[in-house]
Amino acid sequence: MAKRVIVDQEECIGCGNCEDVCPDVFKLDKDKEKSEVVKVEGGPVKCIEEAMEACPVSCIHWE
Ligand code: SF4
Known part of the structure; x- marks a missing residue:
């Protein structure tokens, strides 16, 4: 089974790095x-x- 990825909404500061690196997922x-x-x-x-x-x-x- 594929691993599931989550973003902890409490911790996220909205910097956008994840979207820059991996826009298909974030x-x-x-x-x-x-x-x-x-x-x-x-x-x-x-x-x-x-x-x-x-x-x-x-x-x-x-x-
Ligand atoms: S890289 Fe930035 S926008 Fe993405 S999950 Fe982390 S804090 Fe949030």
Whole structure:
């Protein structure tokens, strides 16, 4: 089964790094200033891991 990725909405500061690195999976909601996962399963693992590394508050997790 594919791993599911989540963004902790409490922790996210809306910097947009994850969308820059991996736009197929993460989308920044500019009104809420929070990032959302638009592709929960089956996203490219390598780019999700890069987004995790690029996140300044480490709020992207595998579920
Ligand atoms: S990189 Fe982290 S803090 Fe920045 S928008 Fe994405 S999830 Fe939020």
